[in-house]
Amino acid sequence: xxxxxxxxxxxxxxxxxxxxxxxxxxxxxxxxxxxxxxxxxxxxxxxxxxxxxxxxxxxxxxxxxxxxxxxxxxxxxxxxxxxxxxxxxxxxxxx
Amino acid sequence: xxxxxxxxxxxxxxxxxxxxxxxxxxxxxxxxxxxxxxxxxxxxxxxxxxxxxxxxxxxxxxxxxxxxxxxxxxxxxxxxxxxxxxxxxxxxxxxxxxxxxxxxxxxxxxxxxxxxxxxxxxxxxxxxxxxxxxxxxxxxxxxxxxxxxxxxxxxxxxxxxxxxxxxxxxxxxxxxxxxxxxxxxxxxxxxxxxxxxx
Numbered sequence: 001x002x003x004x005x006x007x008x009x010x011x012x013x014x015x016x017x018x019x020x021x022x023x024x025x026x027x028x029x030x031x032x033x034x035x036x037x038x039x040x041x042x043x044x045x046x047x048x049x050x051x052x053x054x055x056x057x058x059x060x061x062x063x064x065x066x067x068x069x070x071x072x073x074x075x076x077x078x079x080x081x082x083x084x085x086x087x088x089x090x091x092x093x094x095x
Numbered sequence: 096x097x098x099x100x101x102x103x104x105x106x107x108x109x110x111x112x113x114x115x116x117x118x119x120x121x122x123x124x125x126x127x128x129x130x131x132x133x134x135x136x137x138x139x140x141x142x143x144x145x146x147x148x149x150x151x152x153x154x155x156x157x158x159x160x161x162x163x164x165x166x167x168x169x170x171x172x173x174x175x176x177x178x179x180x181x182x183x184x185x186x187x188x189x190x191x192x193x194x195x196x197x198x199x200x201x202x203x204x205x206x207x208x209x210x211x212x213x214x215x216x217x218x219x220x221x222x223x224x225x226x227x228x229x230x231x232x233x234x235x236x237x238x239x240x241x242x243x244x245x246x247x248x249x250x251x252x253x254x255x256x257x258x259x260x261x262x263x264x265x266x267x268x269x270x271x272x273x274x275x276x277x278x279x280x281x282x283x284x285x286x287x288x289x290x291x292x293x
Contacts (some may be wrong), residue, residue: 017171025168028160031291036148041292048287052280059174060276061113061269069112072123073226073280080130084288087137091144 016058023047038092045085052077113177114270122277125240129281132236133288134216136229143225148293150226153217158209161289162202163282166241169198170279173272183262185255192252195275199245206238230289237281244278249273 006012027044055074057063063070112119140147141252176191213219219227254260261269 011178013171013174017167020167020171021164024160024163027287027291028156028163031156031159031287036293041205044287044292048284055170055276055280055283056214059170059279060273064108065112066108066110069110069119072119072126076123076126076130077284080133083130083134083292084137084292087134087141088292091141094141 007073013058016054020051020054023051041088041092042081042085045081045088049081112273114273115266118270118273122252122273124167125277127282129236129285132229132233133284134219136233136288139225140201146224150224150230151290151293153213154230154290155209155212156290159286162205163286165198165202165205166279166282169195169202170276172198173275177265177268177272180255180260180265180268181262184259185260188253188268190257192248196245196252198250199241199248202241203238203245206234206241210235233285233289237278237285240278240281243272244275247274249253 027047030044032038053074056077060073062073130272172191172195176195179185179187203268213227213231219231221228221231248271251268254267
């Protein structure tokens, strides 16, 4: 975790943790409700990519790394994200 | 590495990621393998949509939720352990790492329960169908990484308890933390892809 500046007396990493937990409950609720389809899948995928970005940027500390090492997790999320999104899009449009 | 710089100025920009550079090469290799697995799952699903959707409903959503919460919480505890050692607080560093290990153990227990249900009660195997082939391969590969991460964290705990790390030199803690966050990161994509998206 890079930053030590606190908001409302709470560490930035704790805010990130609370966001991650909230997004996880939203994802799980969608799963338990059995919701599906292209829009829902895309939203869940975007939420997962955002969670991954938060982990890379804040938890792994890549947010304050300059240069080449700033990007690997972002790129890693982007490429499978595009591939998974494409596969689900093609599946939905072919059906 | 970056430990000394971070101790002097925690918010300063650095040129290298936290921890040993070698672990980052390893992390990138692992992430690449998982990316290929994820893409293979998504594209194989294209020709087996009904099968994947049907058997996805057999998975335990509640167990997946508990496991996701356990890994996110453990990652948060590891972040706090790194912060503690940067503040020269070895006792808190050890305590946060032990808490992270406990969350890792919870993940393993829940996952073993899930496997027991599928393998023993349902008689599922790699050859049952394509969905279960991916489910078992992906989750078990990740399961092995959780065990590996716990071994690394346990080694860091022992070293920290022996006073091997300080605010000035804690590369080992950051190295273990980086690997553990990678294990969490992979699960954050695996969970929605295998358990939720349909």
